[in-house]
Amino acid sequence: MKLENKKKKNFFKKKKIIGFINITHNGYAFVNVNGFKKDIFIPKNKTNRSLEGDLVQIKLLKKSGKKIKGEIIKIIKRKKKKFIGILKIKSNYKYGSVIFPKKTIHVDIYIPKNKLKGFRHNEKVLVKIIKWPKNLKNPLGEIIKVFGLSGEYQTEIFSLLEEYGISYKFSKEVEKETKEIFLKKNFDTSFRKDCRKINTFTIDPIDAKDFDDAISIKKLNNNIWEIGIHIADVTHYVKEGSFLDKEAYTRGTSIYLEEKVIPMLPHKLSNNICSLLPEKDKLSFSSIFNFNKKGKILKSWFGKTIIRSNRRFTYEEVQDIIDKKKGDFYEDISTLLFFSKILTKNRLKNGALSLERLEVKFNLDEKKNPIKLFFKKNNDAHHLIEEFMLLTNRKISEFVSLNLDKKPYQRIYIYRVHDKPDFKKIIDLNKIIKPLGYSLDKENFKKSINFLLKNIHKKPEKNFIENLILRVMSKAKYSTKNIGHYGLSFIYYTHFTSPIRRYSDIIAHRLLNNYLLFNKYNKSKKLKEFYEKQSQYCSYKERLSIDIEREFSKFLQVKYIKKYIGQKFDGIITGFTDWGIYIDLFLFQIEGMIRLRDIQEDIYILQSKNSIIGKKKRKIYYLGDQVKVKLIDVNIEKKQITLNFLN
Known part of the structure; x- marks a missing residue:
């Protein structure tokens, strides 16, 4: 205790105390300072024109009870000078003002009347702080970009992208490289397995334009089927270190909004050259498995191929064929469905969670306003494709990670990992669901979660409990340090099947190709650190894209519900x-x-x-x-x- 008091006395004697400020919506603030246990409280009238996240210098005031008070005497560095808000203009006011509904900063920014020409009331804008005179309670700024009227479809998309630092245009260098690839269309098939004569098709959402994956099936004899999962060979075109590659890495992932895609790769690549379009010869990276009639995998092969898809199916078309038991490729589809159900059964038996969320979707009118809200539910057609993608990701990960004796290699790879849930969170979840008549077995958590999910099916509390379960779960991420995938119950798992829209899959393709060609691996610590850094970055970009997609969906939901x-x-x-x-x-x-x-x-x-x-x-x-x-x-x-x- 004496040592702590001595530290506090020494702290008050310090001439220069700095830290980052956290300002509440009410205007008072707290500053976290290294070397001191408690945050320093800054009264509303002592923030001295500082803004959220600024690096500030503090003068300590007298201690008040348990609080240590201070005042800001200097702003060392602004965290941000540009902000997105909504312009409000009133004719009888000296200034226009940009307000911030999301409370990114605690004050409005004033725009002098002579700088408002050409701007409209209620426009969403990017504003830059120019100065903050001592005699004004608010900073002065100028508008540097207009997104459109607040609440409109395009406005909300482009302001969201700006807020998250996402570019929706490609540079001239990227466009030039794309054009060169488009004109060359380099098809070196000498080292590729030719799969063009095998029945092959894609199954995707009705509005999909980029086809990452195709599936093929061939009956070898009465007991064995050859099933191929063919993934677009993006790395054949996108060379490591190129402008395209650097741009894809920067973006990290495609972002899917209602009726709008912000692609990771330019459309000429994502929707054309790389996309596994029907009736066209396409380059792919394939996993080919031989199944016996009991669903056991007898043989696996991984390598570069050339394919030719016979048909592009939508999920709805395939489901209709399954339901009616007739239609194009019915025999192939029903066989694939049979094997996919065995894969599902084995996965669940092995302890995988069966958490399946309904996806909120909208129909938009010609002005992009939501006119209908509906929930998208996965059916047999979705499950068919999902199981073969899971199989591919698992088997490729195992192939890279294990030698012929099933002992671990020390090869570097990018894994999709998912940690165990926090035990304390499980206890808290149990307390919440107990009054609703449910409980979880902490000793056999996965089994009891699946039992709970089955019990709440079609119950009013389903969405609420599923959200609670998701909060208990750890977030899946990318890493070179494999800890397995808890939710799927896979010891080895990667993301390989969507290289058109995920950079993590591009990394997985390059590493696998290197091991197939050279059967060598570099144990360099620096190389592992390089790939771990890339893995962490891919995880970060994934979280950003999820946040953007959720926020835009929330905007559409709120706009839709207004009429009620x-x-x-x-x-x-x-x-x-x-x-x-x-x-x-x-x-x-x-x-x-x-x-x-x-x-x-x-x-x-x-x-x-x-x-x-x-x-x-x-x-x-x-x-x-x-x-x-x-x-x-x-x-x-x-x-x-x-x-x-x-x-």
Whole structure:
């Protein structure tokens, strides 16, 4: 204790104390300083024109109770000078102002009247801070880019991409390389296995334009079938170190928004040269397996091929053939489905989780406004393709990692890994679902999770519980350090099957090709560090793309639901804060909030993180309670839905 007090006294004597500032929505702030356990509290009037994330210098004030107070005396470095917000113009005001619904900064930025010419009220803009005079409470700025009117389809896409630092245009160098590849169309088939005479087809979503994978099947005799999974040979065209390669790495992944794709590779490559289009000779990297009639794999082969797809199927077309038991390639499709079901059964028996989420999709009108919301569910056609892609990713990973005696090599590879869930989170999950009549066996977690998922099928609480399960789970990522894939119950697993849209798969292709050609591997520590760094970067870009896709989907959901203001809905309580209750609306699978201050029947306070209680009537609401609510308001700018209990 004496040592701690001595440290504090020495700290107050320091002339220069610096740290990064965290400013709350209310204007007061905290600064985290190395060497001190507690953050330094900065009152609202002492932030001295600093903004969120700035590196600042602090002068310490007198200690107040347990708090150590300070004031900002200098901004050493701004974290950001450019911000995305919405321009508000009022005719009788001296300034226009850019507001920030997402609260990226705690103050509006003023735009002088003489700098507003040509701009419109409610436009989403990129604004740059020019100066912040001492006599003004707000900084002054200038608009450097306009995205369009707030709440419009194109506006929201391009402002999101700007916010996340994603480029939607390709450089001249990349376009030049793409054009050269397009004109050459280099087809060196001398070292490739020719698979063009085998029945081959692609199965993809109806709106897909880039076809990463195709599947072939050939009956060798009454007991053996040869099944090929053919993946676009992107690395044949995208050479390591080229402008194309560097751009693909920078982007990391394609981003899929409703009716819009921000591709990792230019369209001439992704939708044409690399894409496994029907009735065209295409270069691929293939995994070919011999199955016996019991679904056992007798032989595997991996290598470069040339294929010719007979037909492009959509999932809906294949499902129709499965249901009606007739149509193009029916015999091939039914055989593939038979083997895929064996693969699924074996995977689940081995301990894989059977978590399958419904995907929220929209129909848009000609102005790109959402006119219909629906949920996309995987069917047999999806499962057929999914199982063969999982098989390919697993078997390639095993081939690279194990020698003929099934002992581990020390080869470098990029793995898709998934860690075990946090035990404490499992205990917390059990506490939440227990009042709903469910429980988990901590000793046999996977089995009990699958049993739970089966039990909640078609139940109102399904979406809520599935979200809770996802929060318990670790996030899958890329790494050269293999720990296995917990969710799939695979010891070895990679991502190989989507090189048109994932850079991780390009890395996997290059490494596998190197091992096939030379059967050598470099044990260099530097090389492993290089690939680990690339793996971490691919994981980072994946998380960014998921965030962008979710945020854009939320925008469409909020815009769609606006027309239902005043209507009543069923929902389930999914969370509590000091100021509100989160409700998941069954019909839309989107969360809205009831502000505690808006509840008229009583004054409610947070009793625990899982419940609130009324002060007078002592009524308690718990997580998972089903409730009836009314849609009160929708704020598209903030992507917020306001609800209230029915009286």
